[in-house]
Amino acid sequence: MKLLVPVKRVVDYNVKVRVKSDGMGVETAGVKMSMNPFDEIAIEEAVRLKEKGIASEIIAVSMGIAACQETIRTALAMGADRGILVETDVELQPLAVAKMLKALVDKEQPGMVIMGKQAIDDDMNATGQMLAALLGWPQGTFASKLDIADGTATVIREIDGGLETVALTLPAVVTADLRLNEPRYASLPNIMKARKKPIETIKPADLGVDPAPRLTTLKVVEPAKRKAGVKVANVAELVAKLRNEAKVI
Amino acid sequence: MNDLVQPIDLSPHAAIRNEVRKLCAAFPGSYWRALDRDNLYPEAFVRALAEGGWLAALIPEEYGGSGLTLSSAAAILEEIQRAGCNGAACHAQMYIMGALLRHGNAAQKAEYLPKIASGALRLQAFGVTEPSSGTDTLALQTTARRDGDEYVVNGQKIWTSRAEHSDLMLLLARTTPREEVQKRTDGLSVFLLDMRAVRGSQLTIRPIRTMMNHATTEVFFDHMRIPATALIGEEGEGFRYILSGMNAERILIAAECIGDAKWFTEKSTNYANERVVFGRPIGQNQGVQFPIAKAYARMRAAELMVERAAALFEAGQDCGAEANIAKMLAAEASWEAAEACVQTHGGFGFAEEYDIERKFRETRLYQVAPISTNLILSYLAEHVLGLPRSY
Numbered sequence: 001m002k003l004l005v006p007v008k009r010v011v012d013y014n015v016k017v018r019v020k021s022d023g024m025g026v027e028t029a030g031v032k033m034s035m036n037p038f039d040e041i042a043i044e045e046a047v048r049l050k051e052k053g054i055a056s057e058i059i060a061v062s063m064g065i066a067a068c069q070e071t072i073r074t075a076l077a078m079g080a081d082r083g084i085l086v087e088t089d090v091e092l093q094p095l096a097v098a099k100m101l102k103a104l105v106d107k108e109q110p111g112m113v114i115m116g117k118q119a120i121d122d123d124m125n126a127t128g129q130m131l132a133a134l135l136g137w138p139q140g141t142f143a144s145k146l147d148i149a150d151g152t153a154t155v156i157r158e159i160d161g162g163l164e165t166v167a168l169t170l171p172a173v174v175t176a177d178l179r180l181n182e183p184r185y186a187s188l189p190n191i192m193k194a195r196k197k198p199i200e201t202i203k204p205a206d207l208g209v210d211p212a213p214r215l216t217t218l219k220v221v222e223p224a225k226r227k228a229g230v231k232v233a234n235v236a237e238l239v240a241k242l243r244n245e246a247k248v249i
Numbered sequence: 250m251n252d253l254v255q256p257i258d259l260s261p262h263a264a265i266r267n268e269v270r271k272l273c274a275a276f277p278g279s280y281w282r283a284l285d286r287d288n289l290y291p292e293a294f295v296r297a298l299a300e301g302g303w304l305a306a307l308i309p310e311e312y313g314g315s316g317l318t319l320s321s322a323a324a325i326l327e328e329i330q331r332a333g334c335n336g337a338a339c340h341a342q343m344y345i346m347g348a349l350l351r352h353g354n355a356a357q358k359a360e361y362l363p364k365i366a367s368g369a370l371r372l373q374a375f376g377v378t379e380p381s382s383g384t385d386t387l388a389l390q391t392t393a394r395r396d397g398d399e400y401v402v403n404g405q406k407i408w409t410s411r412a413e414h415s416d417l418m419l420l421l422a423r424t425t426p427r428e429e430v431q432k433r434t435d436g437l438s439v440f441l442l443d444m445r446a447v448r449g450s451q452l453t454i455r456p457i458r459t460m461m462n463h464a465t466t467e468v469f470f471d472h473m474r475i476p477a478t479a480l481i482g483e484e485g486e487g488f489r490y491i492l493s494g495m496n497a498e499r500i501l502i503a504a505e506c507i508g509d510a511k512w513f514t515e516k517s518t519n520y521a522n523e524r525v526v527f528g529r530p531i532g533q534n535q536g537v538q539f540p541i542a543k544a545y546a547r548m549r550a551a552e553l554m555v556e557r558a559a560a561l562f563e564a565g566q567d568c569g570a571e572a573n574i575a576k577m578l579a580a581e582a583s584w585e586a587a588e589a590c591v592q593t594h595g596g597f598g599f600a601e602e603y604d605i606e607r608k609f610r611e612t613r614l615y616q617v618a619p620i621s622t623n624l625i626l627s628y629l630a631e632h633v634l635g636l637p638r639s640y
Contacts, residue, residue, distance in 0.1 A: 034267070070263065070264070073264060074264065074267070077264060077268070185268055185271050185272045185301060186264070186268045186301075187268075187300070187301040187302045187303075188265070188268075188301055188302035188303050188305070188306060188315050188317075188325075189302045189315055190302075191264045191265060191268060192315050192317075194264075
């Protein structure tokens with residue numbers, strides 16, 4: 001079974017993001033970029049499936065500017081076999097990404113798409129669901145455990161009320177939550193091997209998709225500064241304040 | 250400036266730096282503080298580096314390494330230091346094998362290099378310095394006398410780092426008495442000593458407690474018998490073999506100092522931005538800013554010299570002057586950054602939980618080891634500037 005794993009280049013989780021001076025996005029110039037952490041978990045899961053003999057090939061896909069090659073190389077160093085870069089300077093939104101992924105799925109015919117549940121830059125949490133809908137495939141989102149046997153993927157999902165187990169008939173889309181696994185570090189020999197693995201570069205037009213944004217960003221602002229809190233002397237005062245001032249109990 | 254005009258760094262260094270940083274994130278300050286308190290060796294850290302193949306960067310692929318250039322190895326060590334970890338625990342695993350690689354025979358290389366590459370064997374100890382001969386290496390008194398198929402070694406080494414945590418030692422000993430040699434640099438030989446076989450009886454290792462957790466020792470050889478096959482290259486040529494590895498060592502240690510300087514400067518700027526006194530961040534005061542900025546400028550200048558020395562080394566050109574200058578400037582830059590960091594933090598700089606005092610003690614070493622700054626100046630004065638030999 002082939003696995004397709006989309007990987008997104010995002011601002012590194014350690015970076016304190018700043019709003020750009022034009023107020024239309026966050027500053028990325030000179031900022032450390034990394035693979036979306038949830039996508040790292042997706043790659044790790046795919047590599048484990050390959051090590052178990054369930055998967056035969058892992059294709060890492062990234063979309064965006066040429067620098068997304070770095071993200072693909074990271075995936076290749078972790079154990080993906082080859083990469084596809086859909087190169088475009090256009091700002092990509094979930095629906096465009098899902099459409100392009102669908103076109104790639106039609107072409108590559110993977111048995112499963114494993115991807116991060118969301119990207120830490122815009123936190124949309126939409127692409128996986130949109131892709132499943134476009135493909136007409138079952139979806140197992142927020143996966144914290146994945147088992148595959150006899151053409152069925154059993155996914156334990158993290159939901160508000162606890163854990164939900166779903167059985168999906170393959171092919172399917174699975175999106176990775178934080179606790180699915182702990183991604184490995186790439187070893188030096190694997191980084192060097194990754195440099196020899198192929199990355200195919202194509203354009204959105206090659207997939208027959210117009211990636212132009214359908215949503216318009218009006219403005220991006222910093223969150224309001226937290227105001228200083230107050231100290232309470234005892235529990236009674238706390239309860240009184242919560243009841244009378246905050247009116248939450 | 251938007252993202253599109255940024256140069257894309259697809260060199261292996263970018264990926265190397267990223268992955269080393271990730272690995273080091275699993276070994277935060279608390280890990281090192283606990284080791285420091287109990288004077289313990291960072292086993293888990295060294296194992297993680299070995300398993301990731303990082304210490305085998307310079308070993309050729311045919312022996313199980315990655316066959317990378319010196320500047321890649323420098324990038325690895327710089328990132329380790331920059332992340333607040335201490336590469337001194339194992340950096341020698343990277344370069345001591347150079348003598349074996351360049352001068353060992355096919356059988357020795359096939360026997361040892363793959364195991365050193367995998368980390369199954371540690372070659373981290375370098376037995377050169379003796380109590381009565383510091384930088385005057387030719388005056389060393391440890392002897393190795395040929396006896397049939399063996400050599401019998403007697404003598405003592407000091408400041409032999411990591412000997413307790415290493416399986417193998419590269420040992421320099423005198424095989425021909427000083428008064429019998431034709432050239433004064435003849436008569437020393439290099440051995441790949443398998444310490445596992447002789448430790449406890451003929452070989453004694455005593456740890457020396459130092460101001461930082463560096464696992465250094467003194468080593469005693471008492472009629473220690475080692476097989477003649479342990480000899481690397483030709484008998485009597487050892488001094489030249491050792492010298493040929495020193496430039497690499499200088500450049501790698503300079504890279505570590507650059508990493509230290511970056512760690513200190515990041516700490517300094519973060520704290521100077523966050524710490525508010527008299528209603529404004531202390532970093533707003535030029536008296537706080539300038540030492541940090543000056544140390545940063547010194548680091549960048551030293552970094553250029555490290556890059557220059559590594560480029561010459563990789564091109565196979567003589568880099569003795571550049572490697573020495575790089576090491577001196579980088580060690581001074583890391584010390585200046587360390588000073589600025591302590592001063593910026595005030596009392597907190599002395600508190601263990603800030604890690605500054607630990608790194609401060611660690612980085613001070615590099616103005617003394619592996620060669621002291623004075624000897625570098627003597628080298629430059631004599632060999633580069635043509636001034637009279639001063640010693």
